Amino acid sequence: MIFPDWNKDNGVRATGLDADGLKLLWSGRRSSSQAADHSGVWRFREVLPALAETQEPITLREGNTPLYAMPLCARIAGVERLQAKHQGMNPTGSFKDTGMTVAASFARQQGFRWVACASTGNTSASMAAYASRGGMRSLVLIPEGQISWSKLAQSLDYGAVTCQLKTDFDGCMRVLNEVVQRMPVYLLNSVNPYRLEGQKTLAIELMEQLDWRVPDHVIVPGGNLANSSAIGKAFLEMKEWGLIPTLPKISIIQAEGANPLVRTLRENGGRALIPVQAETLATAIRIGNPASWKKALRVLQATDGRVEQVSEVEIALAKAEIGAEGIGCEPASAVTLAGLKKFVKHGFVKSPETIVLVLTGHLLKDPDFTLKFHRGDLFGGTRFEKEAEVLVPEQRAPLVLEASADAVVRVLEKAGS
């Protein structure tokens, strides 16, 4: 695998601009007609490794994602104000696109015909799309029966050779590492540093949206722990470049059943990773042996962030509460709200502080989970059945009625004002 070195300061320093100059340069590009400037990633290209001048980036107009006010969720969590940066509004429906545009562009520049990844579904969907846009073939390894079918459908439709392996994500990763030793395919998993560079732009775009006022807390889900690492790197670099005066506390939330970072910190102070056999309905973060755990740990330490774990029922409840704001996300994203509630309870997050949740994937990434939730089928027959009773008030099962106005009117009357 070829990862040429780059000097991270090159781009920013080479402009000769100070912080205000950079901010102006980036905001000015919003009105440009160039494809690269329409991308919420390449618009910040000074913070990315430089593509050769002969190369165009492979872009689907990624980034440019909304920052939403979440007043209902704020009230539920017990804070004054809450915002969510919705990375599910990217072209393939997850935050992966911001890293993939960069890594795929460099794969093409280096002349690779094949790119590959192991995935819990979102990386593969994103990679398949960007590979095809860039005229490359892609190989996807996913754990059989353990990813959402809508993500599987994406990778098929975007033209990937898709292999469902009879193992979990960590097993897929092991197989892929062997495949890349034997075949000239370019590894596009999140250990690929170009992906991390692209994912940094989430933080820069967020700061632009906040008028460069640093929030007190940024809360992210943790799976393979690349995204938290990338966001942390971005904030540290922004501080170094004088774009921001302070750092937010960056905290990471894992599912209880896929909690290697939580266990590692609690049981051995972060000295050595404690891998786990991962099990969670939030399949995107069903990862027991995260590749970027050391980087994520450094981010927690550098920003005074915390790690927390949340239960399956807490995830399902938080997802429904986010949904009830009119903002759909996938289960893995909802861990952020579930984690925030715990942080408030423990006093780590205080009510007047500014908080941003990073929603990593779109609701439509996992429609099965949502339908089962509303039909009350998510936890039936499982050990969570009793705990899941708290979900009943949030459940809105579809109603099957006779085709008559009377029947519909009765429903409206029953629903009240």
Ligand code: F0G
């Ligand atoms: N949220 C979603 C929706 C994800 O798809 C992932 C990771 C994460 C959070 C966790 O991010 O791994 O950087 O800590 N999905 C990967 C995949 C593993 O293959 O799609 P992370």
